[in-house]
Amino acid sequence: MTDGIFMLFTGIAALVLQTTSLAFLAPIDYKPDMILILVAWATLRMPFGVAAGFAFTAGILIDLLSGAPTGLFALLYCLIFLTCGYCHATLHLEGRVAQAVIIFGLTLASGGIVLLMRWISGPVGFGWKAAQWFFFKSVFTGLTSMLVFPVLERLRSGYTRLVGA
Amino acid sequence: MPRSIRDIAIILILIGGGLLILFSSPKEPEAGAVSRVVYSVLRPFQQIISAVHSRVKHTWEGYISLVHVQAENATLKEEIRRLRRENTVLQNKEGENRRLTKLLDLKTRYEFPSLVAQVVGEDALGWYRTLFVNRGSEDGVAPDMPVTVAQGIVGRIAKTSTDMSRVLLVTDPNLTVDCRVARTRDRGLVSGSLERGCILRYVSLKSGMAPGDEVVTSGLDGVFPRGLNVGKIERVRKEAQGLFLEALVSPAVDFSEIEEVLVILGRKGGFDIQPGLEGKR
Numbered sequence: 359m360t361d362g363i364f365m366l367f368t369g370i371a372a373l374v375l376q377t378t379s380l381a382f383l384a385p386i387d388y389k390p391d392m393i394l395i396l397v398a399w400a401t402l403r404m405p406f407g408v409a410a411g412f413a414f415t416a417g418i419l420i421d422l423l424s425g426a427p428t429g430l431f432a433l434l435y436c437l438i439f440l441t442c443g444y445c446h447a448t449l450h451l452e453g454r455v456a457q458a459v460i461i462f463g464l465t466l467a468s469g470g471i472v473l474l475m476r477w478i479s480g481p482v483g484f485g486w487k488a489a490q491w492f493f494f495k496s497v498f499t500g501l502t503s504m505l506v507f508p509v510l511e512r513l514r515s516g517y518t519r520l521v522g523a
Numbered sequence: 524m525p526r527s528i529r530d531i532a533i534i535l536i537l538i539g540g541g542l543l544i545l546f547s548s549p550k551e552p553e554a555g556a557v558s559r560v561v562y563s564v565l566r567p568f569q570q571i572i573s574a575v576h577s578r579v580k581h582t583w584e585g586y587i588s589l590v591h592v593q594a595e596n597a598t599l600k601e602e603i604r605r606l607r608r609e610n611t612v613l614q615n616k617e618g619e620n621r622r623l624t625k626l627l628d629l630k631t632r633y634e635f636p637s638l639v640a641q642v643v644g645e646d647a648l649g650w651y652r653t654l655f656v657n658r659g660s661e662d663g664v665a666p667d668m669p670v671t672v673a674q675g676i677v678g679r680i681a682k683t684s685t686d687m688s689r690v691l692l693v694t695d696p697n698l699t700v701d702c703r704v705a706r707t708r709d710r711g712l713v714s715g716s717l718e719r720g721c722i723l724r725y726v727s728l729k730s731g732m733a734p735g736d737e738v739v740t741s742g743l744d745g746v747f748p749r750g751l752n753v754g755k756i757e758r759v760r761k762e763a764q765g766l767f768l769e770a771l772v773s774p775a776v777d778f779s780e781i782e783e784v785l786v787i788l789g790r791k792g793g794f795d796i797q798p799g800l801e802g803k804r
Binding site: 373376377378386387388389391393420423424425426431469472473476479480481482483484485486487488491495 | 644645646647648649650651652653655681689691695696697699714715716717718719722724779
């Protein structure tokens, strides 16, 4: 329950940041996917139910706050949660760099799925510039996770001290 | 001689001598030899004493003034901070005023009702090109309504809630607008591209469009009124199948700079507006 509340508050904060002030820190096209980072972190640090619930709920909210068809990101983040969990179980993702690499890959994959969905619905004009955009956005998300993960861990330890485990 | 008489005699001699010198000295502008010697002996001492006095005086005055200056400095700093704050607020107001004046000008030019809306958010992830405005169905905004600014079209309303709407930008591949090249009057479809900007597709091979030509809405798609600026052609090429020409269009609007937009609520014989919402236009 306490983990759920923690994820609820961090999720809301990340959503607000994602839709407003993050654009001041990074160009809008390249802004990192903070929710994906949170989903990955929840997968590594939270109980299964909390992380899965968070992935789905955050996905639904992202669907509402972006141009994506409703349900796309709810599905995508659940897949990311499962993939990240699998990678953690097999590769023991404890190092920051390893986590960043996985998040880079997951962002690239989610971008690929978004592209695929758009391609199905009509011409998208994909080319070299768009490929660069996908790549660098994923790189930024991976790098941002290296900063965000320690912050989340500190926040969680502070929260746990405050309310108990 | 008693001591008291001697003292009185000395005083009288001195006073008398003084009076004698006073009344017997010549009225010359130049100082005499004795005076010159006295002056030249005294001058260095006077200078030293005067310099020391002056320095002490300055230091003291400086210190005293510094006490005041420090207080004055703090007041001035606070004043500068306040004025800067006011200046920023005024600059923002001025910018807002300029933008709103442009929108008002645009609004009066349109023959259909429109509504000014403020941009309150952007696409959460950036994979799609959308933004959020602070007007919703309560204000008469409905899906498919065109959204513009003074420079040109922004996009169309994709989804509405009671007090907020999502605008699909013209640079998103999901939005297609029927357009014409302003100079040649060739017709085509502009849609967004992931490669940045837009692509004008399905233009006849006979078209004489060239880089630099303006692209405007044709009004034939039932969404955008005719004649609104879309952008400028950057490059023209033959499409992959070779049946049509296509052109890379640079949008007229800088989407990162938009703060207010104009939502066109309806057109003559166009959108149906719910009764009771006229006052909100």
